[in-house]
Amino acid sequence: MPTFHLTPAVAEAFPDTLIALVTATGLRGREPWPHTATALEELEQQLADGTWRPADETDPRIEAWHTAYRSFGTNPRRIRPSVDALGRRLAKKGTLPRINPAVDSYNAVSVRHGLPAGAFDLSRVAGDVAIRYADGTESFTPLGEPDTVEHPKPGEIIYADATGVLTRHWNHRDAHRTRVTEDSTHVAFVLETLEATRDGGLLKAAAEELQGLLAPHADRTAVHHLSPAGPQATV
Helix, strand or coil: CCEEEECHHHHHHCCCCEEEEEEEECCCCCCCCHHHHHHHHHHHHHHHHCCCCCCCCCCHHHHHHHHHHHHCCCCCCCCCCHHHHHHHHHHHHCCCCCCCHHHHHHHHHHHHHCCCEEEEEHHHCCCCEEEEECCCCCCECECCCCCCCECCCCCCEEEECCCCEEEECCCCEEECCCCCCCCCCEEEEEEEECCHHHHHHHHHHHHHHHHHHHHHHCCEEEEEEEECCECEEEC
16 A cells, blocks of 8 residues: 655645546456446547647646656746646647557547646555655666666656656656556556646546546546645545
8 A cells, every 4th residue: 555745845846736546446447348448439529520629839737747846946838847748749649659558548548638648557666755956866767668778867856666667747647567457456647737826627627537537447446636735645
């Protein structure tokens, strides 16, 4: 049962942060997930019809992340927040990737609400998880690149457990080690905003939507929140 911890330095630098942790236990990733399939298809159809477009970097939700990335030395137009990259891909190609039902679910919720999302297979997490500034000694193996080892720059915000980095640049890219597959059964999904005063309701609605997609295919689901006022949650 790992504890996720928003460290004081990050909380002080980003005092309006709100993070939702949506957990699923007994997840069944190899059965059909019709509601997730429909959610993806609806977004793609709305884009094709011109009735909806994903948030881009002119949107305040994305702009806040670009500002945050610059604050810790990352160029957000070269290394983009996950929701920004996903929305750009959707706008260009007209479709979202199909990875597996659990990943497809958080991608659909992320791009619909303009909020970064990610996920960790908790069976592969070592100890507790801290959202903290990197010191530069940590190791990171990017998703899909199991033979690559990177080292975050000192001062970069990361998710990290006892073994290494789970996500670089706060939410740019997840690690290969804790990737979610069809066989993952205990997963923590993450949704984030830096502007809780403005977008806290949106974040909570997105978390409920994601929980609704997961619940028919899990033994148990729950939603936890991290903020400067409540910086820890055990999942």
